[in-house]
Amino acid sequence: MTTKHFVLVILILVFGLASGCSRFPGKPSEADKWIASSEVLNFDQIYGQNCAGCHGAAGRFGAARSLNDALFLNLIAPGDLGQVIREGVPSTSMPAFAQKFGGQLTDAQIDLLVEQMKSRWGNPEGFNPVSLPPYRQRDAIGDSRRGSSVYNSYCSECHGTDGRGGKTAGSIVDPDFLKLVSDQSLRTTVIVGRRYVADVDCRATTNGQPMSAQEVSDIVAWLAAQRPTPLASDRPQTINPPSAEIKKTLAR
16 A cells, blocks of 8 residues: 555545544434523423413413413503513512513513414414403502492302302402402403403403493402501511611611
C-alpha cells in the first residue's frame, strides 16, 4: 500500500467515526435535549405543568373554574385573562404566575396560554354571539338589599330560600366557600354559570326576562354580604406599614 493510499484510508476512517458519533447508543435526539423552563413555548406542556392541577386536564373537571368553556372565554377579554394569570387573585387560591410577581412564567408563555385557550376552547368561529353583562363591574354598583330580591327570583329554586342548598344545588353561602372566592369569581359564575357542573348562567329567565347587568351586580353584592368578617389573624399582615401608622404607634 502506497503512502497516498494509506493516508486516504485513514481519512475515510476518521470521517466515518466522526459521522457515526451522532448515532452512538443513548445520545439524546434534538427533541430530547434539555431546555430551560423559561424557554418552553408548548401550550400543552405549560398548561399541564401550571394549570391542569386546579383547572383540570384539557381545561375541565378540575376543582377550579373550567377554562374549556366558550361562554366564559367569550366573556373575558384577553387582557383580563392575562392579568389573572400574571397577577393571580389576592386572598384566593389563584397564585400569580408571572416572574415579576414571584411566579415562573415569562410574559411570552402567559401570552401563549391566553391565545391558545381562546383559539382552542373559545370556538371563535362557531360560537353564537350572545349579549352578556360586562366581565368587570363598572357603572352598575351592586346593592345587597336588591340582591336579596334578585336571588329569590332567579336562584332560590335550586339553591334554597336562604342559599344553604336546595333540592338540586348546594349551598352558596357556606363561609369557607365565600372566603376562598373573590367577588369577581362570584360575578363570573353568576354570568356564565359553571359548565360541567350544571349551574345555569344569567341567561336563565324569570317571567321571560334574563338577568340584567344591574341584577348581576346586586346578587354579587348580596353574596359578598354573606361572607364572614375575617378575624384579625386572617387579615394579611402589612410588611411595611404606612408612616402614619408608625407615628401613631410611637406616640402611644
